[in-house]
Amino acid sequence: MTPGGRVSHPIHGVGRIMSLLAGARVRVVFDERPRLPRIVERAALARTEAASAAMATGVAVPIRRAFDPTTEADAWQAIEALRLGVVPLSRVETYTVGREAELAALHGLLGDGGGLRLLFGDYGHGKTHLIELFEHQARQAGFATARATLDPAEVPPSHPRRLYRALMSGFRCPDAADCSPLPLFERLAESDAHLDPKGRRYSRFLTPALRAHRERTNSDLPGKLLDYVQGEPVDIEDLNQRAGYMDWTHERMLALSDFRTYGRLYAHLIGTWATWCRDAGYKGLVVLFDEVERVSALDAAQRRLADQVLRHYTAVTLPTAHLAFDPNDQDAMYRGGQRVHRNLPLRFTEDQPLSVVMALTPAPDVEATIRRLVSVDSVRIDLSPIARRHHGSLVERVVDLYRGAYPRFAPDGESARRISERVLAALVDAEAVPRHFVRTAVCILDGLRHGGALPG
Secondary structure: OOOOOEEEEOOOEEEEEEEEEOOOEEEEEEOOOOOOEEEEEHHHOEOHHHHHHHHHHOOOOOOOOOOOOOOOOHHHHHHHHHHHOOOOOOOHHHHOOOOHHHHHHHHHHHHHOOEEEEEEEOOOOOHHHHHHHHHHHHHHOOOEEEEEEOEOOOEOOOOHHHHHHHHHHOOEOOOOOOOEOHHHHHHHOOOHHHHOOOOOOOOOOOHHHHHHHHHOOOOOHHHHHHHHHOOOOOOHHHHHHHHHHHOOOOOOOOOOOOOOOOOHHHHHHHHHHHHHHHHOOOOOEEEEEEOHHHHHHOOHHHHHHHHHHHHHHHHOOOOHHHEOOOOOOOOOOOOOOOHHHHOOOOOOOOOOOEEEEEEEOOOHHHHHHHHOOEOOOOOEEEEOOOOHHHHHHHHHHHHHHHHHHOOOOOOOHHHHHHHHHHHHHHOOOOOOOHHHHHHHHHHHHHHHHOOOOOOO
């Protein structure tokens, strides 16, 4: 076996050798998603001929997708993220403990056909962790997801197009590894209901992009229209002219403004995506906003604009009786732009399967913002600190994850117990938040791996 050679593995399938390591181990990139390098034992790999034969015959190599801490390379990536104090992109469920009630409240969205949840929690209590986990679980349940982190500079909620663009850059279909609406377009490419301007699912925003994707007319047109529906800056006059290359003689595409139409146009667009997701065979769309409390960092004028935008996302997910404002009142929900913008329906369809989760750190001005949005407490989830009875289990799970990241470093049961005791002792006088626990555990494990002794 040499670097570059094709091999097969009884768990991970067919892949290519990247490098040979000491101890009869090999680093391999397997063809299965997410195509990350994995360190496996050389003895577990079949010869190149066997791998080639499997590919040639079309016989699938069995793949076991259960968590295997001795071979999963993404465990290493998860530990790297925890070491930096950020939420990893994978293995979130591996070290989630004591959040059954909060997850059950979030999962209520998946069975209700849409809705809103406000996830409140102090810094470090695990809001981002929880929405990261819920995002994965929503896709596993068959929902597309779109997620954005609010930021006064880059993604201010007072700028609806920037917020929409951030969401679409994180739009992911449940059967795709990458963020893109193209898998959705592939599923609807033969649907007259979505392609025909007289079809019941026609959208003057999305239908031209779907049509260009299907026909591949004028090589750069599908890409430009994809940019358009994802909220990227485009020359709308040039785009409407180019649409003529595919004989588009129907309604002109509208410019996506960052101010004049405020939130209505984008709430309508998000609802369109949600309905198209269901039409494509998915369950719907789950939208997640993180760090919504950053609204408080805006000045008064921008905060008023942000309230307008957030009201629109609230109004498309809750019944009118649960709102703290009248969605039909011009003063409560501004309708800007030209008549065509003002006449856009708030919802693409009345039963659109759209759910929104907003994660916030509680503060007086943030609470005031929420009171201007909703009039019921049933949508609120208050994230409390991890209960003391779960502390030991949390540390033990981090130890298990660490074993997966560094297979040659394997603390025995007694060492794992002592590590757990040391972490708990180190945090006895500190604020008991998950982020402190996992970082302390990783630091102690790092010291042991490099030859140190248990502290204390």
